[in-house]
Amino acid sequence: MxxxxxxxxxxxxxxxxxxxxxxxxxxxxxxxRSGHAVYQPSRHxxxxxxxxxxxxxxxxxxxxxxxxxxxxxxxxxxxxxxxxxxxxxxxxxxxxxxxxxxxxxxxxxxFRLLASPERQLMFDINDFDETLPxxxxxxxxxxxxxxxxxxxxxxxxxxxxxxxxxxxxxxxxxxxxxxxxMGNLDVWYAKVGADVLETLAAGRLAKRSQRNLSQALAKARTRDSLQVFDKLTETVDGLPRIAADPPLLVPVSDLLPDIERVGLERQFRGLLERYGR
Known part of the structure; x- marks a missing residue:
């Protein structure tokens, strides 16, 4: 270009x-558009x-x-x-x-069913850890x-x-x-709600597929942040801690000697305090 x-x-x-x-x-x-029709790998x-x-x-x-x-x-x-x-x-x-x-x-x-901050069930994209321009x-x-x-x-x-x-x-x-x-704000607030999916399903999907969608919607409505909190944490000495799941999730106390662990925890607390400010 x-x-x-x-x-x-x-x-x-x-x-x-x-x-x-x-x-x-x-x-x-x-x-x-014709230039996008076929993928031809480069020699390099x-x-x-x-x-x-x-x-x-x-x-x-x-x-x-x-x-x-x-x-x-x-x-x-x-x-x-x-x-x-x-x-x-x-x-x-x-x-x-x-x-x-x-x-x-x-x-x-x-792409999946998820709740908006207003607790409305929507169909949207939910993974942005590789976002880039x-x-x-x-x-x-x-x-x-x-x-x-x-x-x-x-x-x-x-x-x-x-x-x-x-x-x-x-x-x-x-x-x-x-x-x-549309204007910028109208685009920002545009969404695909669960009711839209149900309306589309009624006119386009077979009975079995409609039932599958209804079951998925019902299951999604039972999920919230408190449910996830209970699933991913455990109580240790009266305080909530992220539950261990080795080898994917391992407490820092199992990875580092006490001296190094204390130093690392101090760094994390500093980061969180600065973020909060």
Missing amino acids: SQNATTAMRAAPHATPEERAALGKAARRRSP RPDPLSILETQSAARVPELVPIRYGRMMESPFRFYRGAAAIMASDLAGSPSSGLTAQLCGDAHMLN GPWEWDVKRLSASLVIAGRANGFDDAQRARIVRATVRQYRESMIRFAG
Whole structure:
């Protein structure tokens, strides 16, 4: 993308919908949709396993085998743990130059039913630990690929998987068109509530699928922060403590001598106090 095009997009944060549409059309001319149809690996593509090994070098050594074991369970499990590999592949793919704050790991299982701060049940994305600025296309492609992999695992044929992906991308496209004509606050408050899911299910899903959705909604309504608190903590000397779950969760007292532990706890308390202030 040219420097002038990038500058033009950054210089128009308050452009009208018509002006934004013109910028989008110009971006599509530079990066036509046909350029996204086929993924062709570069001759210089990094070895995927080398990317995983590089990541593992910065992780807790005792947890690396657990990560690899999970990734070996199925193609989808591998895909879930391989966000860095996909980012590396997409880095050389066509881009319109329109940058967004990405989820960074927008596969299908990172969308779920959850409660808003107002205790309303919604369907939304819930995993942002790999968020980063990047081309908007990346999140859409990662989501679409996850649907293909999950479809294969569930016995859907090529035609069924193609319909699922096209429906997903069409919904994304139509939603973005709708958002483009709305103000910033209206977009901020836009949501997909449980009632919307139930309405869609009534008109599109078979009876069995509707029952499955109703059961999922009922189960989600029973979950709250207090339930999670009870599940993840235990009482020690009258005080709540995060429950140990070795080797994933290990108390610092089991890892460090008393002198080092006291120093580390002092650092953590200082961080929390500064954060509170």
